[in-house]
Amino acid sequence: MAYDNYQRHGCASNVFILNRIKRVAKFVVCLLTLTYVCKSAMTFRGQQTQTVLTLDLNSWELLKEGDHFELRPNEDVSPKFLSNNKPFNVAKQSTNVILSTAEAPLKAKTTTNNNLPPTEENVFLRDLSYSVLGKDGIIQKAEDYQYILLVWWPPAYLAKDRNFLERNFQGVCGKCRLTMDRRYLNRSAVVLFDNVPTKENLDDLPLDISRREDQVYVLWHRETPSKTYHLRNFMRGTFDTMFNYTMSYRRDSDIVWYLGNTRYAMKTMPYHFLNQPDKYIDKAMKAKRQLAVWVVSNCNNTRGAVARKNYVDKLVAAGLEIDMFGRCFNRAVPKKDFYEFLAPYKFYLAFENSWHCPDYLTEKFWRNGLMANVVPVVWGPSKEDVAAVAPEHSYVHAENFDSPADLVKYLHALDNDNSQYRKFFNWRRRGFEEDNNQPISLMRPGYEPAMCKLCMQLNKNGGKLPPKTLKSSMSWIFGDDPQSACLLDTK
Incomplete structure (x- = not known):
């Protein structure tokens, strides 16, 4: 009897201990699982980025699953974005589009009344640029670019949205990074200055001692000379002789920035x-x-x-x-x-x-x-x-x-x-005639094709543009005749 009682109490005690062990084991498993999930979530959050793509009208590209894309349609038309063959209108302003992770890679296509097919000559997206954005701003992998194009003075209409000038060039352009981040000055192959100096920004020039011998300064001139002639006195001295290359709408520019053609x-x-x-x-x-x-x-x-x-x-x-x-x-x-x-x-x-x-x-x-x-x-x-x-x-x-x-x-x-x-x-x-030496994608109006040409030249010449010096930016912009018809209406 005593033995039976002892056996019953002993078995009950063992069952109690086993149950405690099971509960502890479940707790440990839950804790480990929760830790793994949290760690995975934090890792995913840390790695999650937003890819911002600038889509040209009449362009197409296969987009990755689950990416976040921001479409920037041309200001003059209302393109459509095709998702799973279901079009919906894209607003004039930038629009975020989240592609479903459950679907196969989706084909995005902007369409206008031009209704051009997705043939090779209409592909401009991959020839242009993209930026990788994260929680803390620009996230850039070193292998994503080879050479840096730094815009020291950006156009006012572009400086309002840093995403316009924070991007990568790829495809036929070559691998370059376009940025306004001045911390990249010493690493930049090209530094661009928009228009001419004013009283406010004349002192906002890079120190001469920081300039590498192979670093190219580009005069990015967008305005008509008659509109900037009153600022000519601010150009005397350093600004007049610091440039190597020109980028403007003029046909004699080193890099032509098309207003149309x-x-x-x-x-x-x-x-x-x-x-x-x-x-x-x-x-x-x-x-x-x-x-x-x-x-x-x-x-x-x-x-x-x-x-x-x-x-x-x-x-x-x-x-x-x-x-x-x-x-x-x-x-x-x-x-x-x-x-x-x-x-x-x-x-x-x-x-x-x-x-x-x-x-x-x-x-x-x-x-x-x-x-x-x-x-x-x-x-x-x-x-x-x-x-x-x-x-x-x-x-x-x-x-x-x-x-x-x-x-x-x-x-x-x-x-x-x-x-x-x-x-x-x-x-x-x-009719339209193709020109392999001058793809239509590089003749679009706007600054992007011009930047792409700069990147192409850098890649072609091993990161160094051929040596060249602009003798006088004042002379190049305004000419040497103060009585020219272009300048007479400014006095």
Whole structure:
């Protein structure tokens, strides 16, 4: 009996101990599991990044699963983003798109009315850039870039959003990093300075002692000389002689920064019309219901702007019907799609804010005129400069007429003769020609193709651009004749 009691109590004690051991073991397993999960989560959080891609219109790329992509559509159109073949509109501002990790890699494609197919020549994404962003800002792996392009003075419109100038170049560009981070000064192969100095930033130059012998300084000049001539005194001395290369809209620049060009304008014809240009021209002609339009915001900042307004007033006095929009007239463009807004007009006043400044032919001519299928009426650039870059018989130049009244008479004649007006679109019939030496992706308007060209040259020359010295930045920008037509309206 005593033995039986002892055996019962002994077994109960053993069961109790075993249960305690099991509970402890479960606790330890849970603790270890929780520790592993937390550690994995922290590791994932530490490694998680956001990839920001700039997608060009008419471009495509296979995107990785689970990545976060920020699309930056062109300001003039409303592209769409295709996710699992389900399109949805992308806003004008940057838009975050999270791709599902449960799906296979998705194909992203931006589409416009151009409807170009994803062929090799339309791929620009991989030729451009991307940035890897994390919780604390830019995260960059050393193997992601070879050479650094440092923008010391960024354009104001780009400096507002650091992501525009914090990115990698890859693909045909080569591996380069574009940055505004001045801590990379000593490691940078190229340092760029936007425009000319002002009283405020004249002292904001790198110390001469920090410059490597093989480091290239690039003058990134975007404005017309007449607009910056009043700042010339700040250029004397160091700034005048510190540069090696130039990057601007001028054809004689070392790196051309396109405001527009014929080949890129030709590319804007929808793909399904490439072999049927006459049908495309017919469609453009059918939309024409109004005579002329002008959108302008610089009313009197330069004498050139004042002079063009005076010329327009004379056109109106001579009987030209012009719809006027912009800040100068306190009248906003009514439609979001700028091309749709322009389509009904026959003529666009592509009037620049300067007179005879070399090669200064801007988006007013290319984007608002040719690419929108509106015949540009040109004022400001010389006839020679326009003829050198524009398609033949695609525009009307004001200097071909003795007076504003004569120009108005000619425009009215074209308005009443569709067959003559239609001839201004014959350049569309010549078709787009590929050029392996100058891919269309490098001729897009904007700063990115120009930066890509710099990166290409660095990779081609082992990280060192061929030695070159710009004798005088003042002379290059303003010329040596203070009486030139370009500068006269600044005094």
